[in-house]
Amino acid sequence: MGRRSSKIAGRKGAQDAKKAKLYARIGKEVVSAVKKGGPSPVSNTALATVLEKAKELDVPKEILERNIKRASEKGQEAYIEKVYEVYGFGGASMVIEVLTDKINRSVAAVREVVKDCGGKMADPGSVLFKFRRARVVNVKVSDADKDQLLSIALDAGAEDVIEPPVYEYDTEEDMSESYYKIVSSAENYSTILSKLRDEGVIFETDNGSELLPISTIEMTRPWT
Numbered sequence: 001m002g003r004r005s006s007k008i009a010g011r012k013g014a015q016d017a018k019k020a021k022l023y024a025r026i027g028k029e030v031v032s033a034v035k036k037g038g039p040s041p042v043s044n045t046a047l048a049t050v051l052e053k054a055k056e057l058d059v060p061k062e063i064l065e066r067n068i069k070r071a072s073e074k075g076q077e078a079y080i081e082k083v084y085e086v087y088g089f090g091g092a093s094m095v096i097e098v099l100t101d102k103i104n105r106s107v108a109a110v111r112e113v114v115k116d117c118g119g120k121m122a123d124p125g126s127v128l129f130k131f132r133r134a135r136v137v138n139v140k141v142s143d144a145d146k147d148q149l150l151s152i153a154l155d156a157g158a159e160d161v162i163e164p165p166v167y168e169y170d171t172e173e174d175m176s177e178s179y180y181k182i183v184s185s186a187e188n189y190s191t192i193l194s195k196l197r198d199e200g201v202i203f204e205t206d207n208g209s210e211l212l213p214i215s216t217i218e219m220t221r222p223w224t
Helices: 002-037 045-056 061-071 103-116 146-155 172-176 186-198
Strands: 080-087 093-100 131-140 160-162 179-184 210-213
Touching: 002 045, 002 061, 002 093, 045 061, 045 186, 080 103, 093 103, 093 210, 131 186, 146 160, 146 179, 146 186, 179 186, 179 210
Parallel strands: none
Antiparallel strands: 080 093, 131 179, 131 210, 160 179
């Protein structure tokens, strides 16, 4: 019982951390939109778009209101979106997206992490073309029956359901923590979320979009 409780607590902690990151990102997007076009979604289409996305992602109303107010405070800078392209272990391509009010600080932090992990920064345009942007719903393998998920997703107009990769060194726990990715157009995303809710399927939304690799290769672990 103790081990099961620990697993549940660990999983809840991970889910809470993901929510916190989502709320922080949406908050920054709200601030940037207000800085550019004012606090009214009626006249500020950028803000209206962010608020609609926030509603779709179940971001609490108080977080949105707090950041709209925050955007009008003296000294509050607008957040700028930056994209960094990176080569990781074995030359694996990665894209790092950040929202920052201090560009020099963000690039220094990214460089440090990349270097510590054995990677290196890539030239602009050398990595990004290997990915495509889409709306994605993530469903943990242990939370869904594959056939049921396929039926729900395709009936709701999903473009694809990507199964998690399986590697020879995966443990049972690794596999239970992997995810199906339901790929959707922006127009069908809300419909898919509603269908999953109706069927009682637990899911995790994206942050407004997700970059998916156009092709993948299997790599060995650094320590093998």
